[in-house]
Amino acid sequence: MIGGLNGSGKTNLLDAIHYLSFGKSYFTATDSTNVRYGQSFLRVEGSYDEPSTKVAVKLGRGRKKQLEWNGSTYEKLIEHVGKIPLMMVAPDDSALVKGPSEGRRRLFNMALSQLKRDYLLALLRYNKILKQRNALLKQHDSSRPPEEALLLSYDAALSKEAAFIFEERKQLCADIEEHFHFYHQAITGGKEKVALAYKSSLQEEPLASSLLRERSREIILQRTTQGVHKDELQFTIEEHKLKRSGSQGQQKSYLLALKLALHRWIFKFTEQRPLLLLDDLFDKLDSERVKNLLRLLMQDDFGQVFITDTQSDRLKLLGDELHLEYRLLIIEEGKCKSFDQEIFKP
Amino acid sequence: MDFPSKLIGDAVTEFSRLPGIGKKTALRLVLHLLNKPVEEAQSLGNAVVRLREDVQYCIDCFSICEAERCSICSNVGRNQDLICVVESIRELIAIENTKQYHGLYHVLGGVISPVDGIGPEQLKVDELIERVKAKEVKEVLMAISPTMEGDTTIFYISKRLESHPAKITTIARGVSFGGELEYVDEMTLARSIATRLPYENYLVKR
Numbered sequence: 001m002i003g004g005l006n007g008s009g010k011t012n013l014l015d016a017i018h019y020l021s022f023g024k025s026y027f028t029a030t031d032s033t034n035v036r037y038g039q040s041f042l043r044v045e046g047s048y049d050e051p052s053t054k055v056a057v058k059l060g061r062g063r064k065k066q067l068e069w070n071g072s073t074y075e076k077l078i079e080h081v082g083k084i085p086l087m088m089v090a091p092d093d094s095a096l097v098k099g100p101s102e103g104r105r106r107l108f109n110m111a112l113s114q115l116k117r118d119y120l121l122a123l124l125r126y127n128k129i130l131k132q133r134n135a136l137l138k139q140h141d142s143s144r145p146p147e148e149a150l151l152l153s154y155d156a157a158l159s160k161e162a163a164f165i166f167e168e169r170k171q172l173c174a175d176i177e178e179h180f181h182f183y184h185q186a187i188t189g190g191k192e193k194v195a196l197a198y199k200s201s202l203q204e205e206p207l208a209s210s211l212l213r214e215r216s217r218e219i220i221l222q223r224t225t226q227g228v229h230k231d232e233l234q235f236t237i238e239e240h241k242l243k244r245s246g247s248q249g250q251q252k253s254y255l256l257a258l259k260l261a262l263h264r265w266i267f268k269f270t271e272q273r274p275l276l277l278l279d280d281l282f283d284k285l286d287s288e289r290v291k292n293l294l295r296l297l298m299q300d301d302f303g304q305v306f307i308t309d310t311q312s313d314r315l316k317l318l319g320d321e322l323h324l325e326y327r328l329l330i331i332e333e334g335k336c337k338s339f340d341q342e343i344f345k346p
Numbered sequence: 347m348d349f350p351s352k353l354i355g356d357a358v359t360e361f362s363r364l365p366g367i368g369k370k371t372a373l374r375l376v377l378h379l380l381n382k383p384v385e386e387a388q389s390l391g392n393a394v395v396r397l398r399e400d401v402q403y404c405i406d407c408f409s410i411c412e413a414e415r416c417s418i419c420s421n422v423g424r425n426q427d428l429i430c431v432v433e434s435i436r437e438l439i440a441i442e443n444t445k446q447y448h449g450l451y452h453v454l455g456g457v458i459s460p461v462d463g464i465g466p467e468q469l470k471v472d473e474l475i476e477r478v479k480a481k482e483v484k485e486v487l488m489a490i491s492p493t494m495e496g497d498t499t500i501f502y503i504s505k506r507l508e509s510h511p512a513k514i515t516t517i518a519r520g521v522s523f524g525g526e527l528e529y530v531d532e533m534t535l536a537r538s539i540a541t542r543l544p545y546e547n548y549l550v551k552r
Contacts, residue, residue, distance in 0.1 A: 121533065128494050135460035150458070150466060153501040157494070 001319060003312025004331035010308040013331065014088065014277045017306065020046040020055045021086040021275070023067050023077045031059055048084060050272070055084065078124075082114040085274035087263040089256060091283040097235060097243050097251045104233040108169050111262045115269050119168050126161040129154060130224055137222045145219045151211075158227060159208040165228045166202040173198040173233075175268075176261040183264075184257035186296045187289055194242070194254055197234040201226055252284040256293065263302065273303030281307050282314075294322050319344065347373070406477065408453040408470050410435055418442075418451060425449040427484040431474065431503065433457055433496075437489055449487070452477065457495040458502060466502065475506050488516040 004010045015034075018026045025034050035042045041060035048055065056068040067074045074080055096103045113120035133154040140146040177196065184194055201210050210226045211218070218225055235242035235254060242254055266274050276297070282290060297305055309315050312330055319326045329339040347369050349355040354376055361372035379387045403409070404416035411417065418424060428449030432438050438451050454469045466472070478486060486507065490496040504514045520538035521530050530538075 117532070125494060129498075132460050132495070132498070136465070139460060139463075139465070147466065149505040150502050152505055153458075153498045156501060157498060 001312075001315045001326050002306065002308045002329045002331060003310070003315050004308075004337075005310060008331045009334040010331050011090070011279050012334070014090075014279050014306055014308060016044045017046065017275060017277060018086060018088055019044050019057055021081075021084045023057060023065065023080060026088050026090065027092065031065060032061070035059065035061070051083075055080075078113075078117075078120055081120060082117070082270075085114050085266050085270060085272055086277065087259050087266070087274045088277040088279065089259050090277075090279040093255050093259075094248070094251060094284075096255060097246070101230075101232045104235075105229075105231055107258075107262075108172065108231075108233065111266065112168055112172060114274075115266055116168065119165065122161045122164045126158065126165060126228065129157045129161065130227065130229060133158065134223050137218060137224065140219065141222065142216070142220050151215070155208050155211045158211070158224075159206060162202060162207040162228045166200055166231075169200070169228070169231065170198060172265070176258075176265050179264045180257050180261035183260045183296065184253065187253050187257055187292050188250075189288070189292065192250060192253075193238050194257075195234075195236045195239070196258065197236070199232040199234055200228060201230065202228065248284045249286065249289070253289060260296070260302070264300075267303075273301075276302050276305040278305060278307045281309050290318070291322065294318065294324065298322070298324065349373075407451045408455065408473070409438055409451060423448075426481065428487065429474075429478065429483050429485070430487040430489050432489050433491065441489060449485075454490075454499070457490060457493070457499040459495045469499075471503060471506070474503065478507060478512050479510055483512050485513045485515060488514065490516075492519050 002010050002013060015025050015027060018024075019034070024031065028034065041058065041063075043056065043058045045054065045056045047053075053070050054068075057065065058068075059065045065077065067077055067080050069080065069083070096107060109119075109123060113123065133151075136146050136150065136154065173196065180196055181194070184192070201207070204210070207227055211224075214226050235246075237246045237250060237254065242251055246254065260276075263274050263276055266272075281293075285293070307315065312328060316328060318324070319328070325343060325345050327340045327343045330337045347358070349358065354373075357376045357379075358369060358372045361367055361375050362369050364372075367375075379390070400412060402411055402413065404411050404419055405414055406419040407416060409416045409418065413420075425448050429452050430441065430447060430449055431452045431454060432441065433454055433456060435453055438453060441447050441451075452470065452474050454471065454474070456464050456469055458464060458466060458469065474486075477483070486503070488500045488503070490500055500514075500516060507514060520534060520541065521527065527535070
């Protein structure tokens with residue numbers, strides 16, 4: 001448990017842990033913004049017990065980012081993804097509900113790529129083909145359409161990767177459904193009826209045929225309108241869209257249940273408990289739901305959990321009340337001011 | 347870098363424009379040439395000038411040659427039914443050096459990549475299709491890099507040749523000779539297993 005005032009560096013600490021698992025920040029895609037102002041490089045180091053290893057990331061201006069596993073540098077960053085599985089929950093996640101479908105697909109990708117290298121590689125190939133296909137469509141228009149044989153070449157390559165990605169996503173949704181409902185009930189006390197649905201054009205027909213059908217429209221719009229990059233993950237509450245009908249707290253509970261289900265899913269297949277990072281525990285949740293959540297984490301043995309809150313005494317009270325096994329760290333101005341030497345055991 | 351003579355400076359600038367040559371290497375080359383008899387520098391200079399002035403592209407395969415037609419295309423001893431498609435003359439040279447190939451070539455001049463502004467029009471694709479049809483070629487061997495762009499190019503060419511009876515083949519992809527299996531990257535190994543061959547296929551005639 002990590003306590004500290006606003007701006008003291010609690011989230012920064014969690015993000016550093018995230019950095020070591022994914023080689024990037026949870027919050028931004030631009031690496032350079034992670035380097036402290038006025039400094040020329042960043043370095044994050046972490047020691048792990050299970051698996052017993054040391055991981056380090058270094059990033060200097062104008063230099064390639066490097067990731068080390070026990071002192072040896074990876075040739076490619078993607079080789080590391082999934083070795084230290086992790087699931088993060090942050091107040092920013094509300095964008096997953098309210099924002100565009102891209103964020104929800106990224107949630108899929110984050111879980112699947114930690115578990116399956118094949119999925120990550122297929123996704124990278126898909127995006128590369130898509131980029132080429134879109135470039136081709138951009139360079140032509142309806143008065144001078146691209147050559148059909150060339151479009152068909154991209155269609156074939158795209159369909160092959162899309163079919164694989166679609167199957168994996170569909171399977172993931174089916175796999176997590178039961179746990180998702182169980183966790184959601186545990187957090188909310190069973191007060192809300194929720195559902196999770198995966199929507200993809202590939203459910204209707206293979207990508208190659210929908211691309212063929214939409215040919216003239218795509219030539220006019222000059223971009224690829226069909227494919228798994230348009231997939232949607234529908235969140236509903238009481239049969240209405242969660243985005244519109246759910247309160248902030250209901251949305252947060254929904255996302256928590258979803259992420260816990262993904263956590264469990266990764267554990268089931270890797271037999272390695274992902275680190276669970278809960279940034280700003282009390283964000284949007286009432287104290288009843290917070291307690292339900294913590295009880296659930298203990299009962300179902302979620303492994304190591306990092307929790308942040310602005311009020312350290314509140315954390316301590318909770319820990320004692322629920323008989324948690326915990327250690328409290330207090331962060332002040334980016335440094336750890338105090339921490340319990342011993343893990344507190346009830 | 348400052349030089350005592352403008353002549354040296356100019357020569358260094360020219361050399362350092364070549365790929366893989368920095369200022370220091372360029373200076374070393376220049377000083378080396380100064381230490382050698384003047385004829386040597388002349389023959390180097392002449393070779394460079396002649397290369398640029400006299401070079402031609404073969405009207406059939408677009409390889410580099412001195413005449414209208416390259417020595418491979420004009421060699422009647424070569425298998426005229428087989429065309430090997432390569433990206434550039436570099437691959438052609440590599441394949442020729444194996445001495446295992448006795449057909450003709452076709453140099454595309456690159457692979458299709460709309461992101462880089464390269465479409466079929468920028469390459470010698472139409473010429474290839476025409477050639478295959480006109481000469482009734484029996485087999486088109488694709489010796490193109492196994493990248494996404496390379497694969498698209500192969501798919502596209504095969505699509506264009508769909509109505510023609512020519513057989514389309516690609517060079518084998520997989521574990522390299524003399525390599526240790528444990529160092530082969532996962533993707534190559536996975537593919538090598540998926541496209542495994544009966545053992546007798548490996549007993550190639552030499």
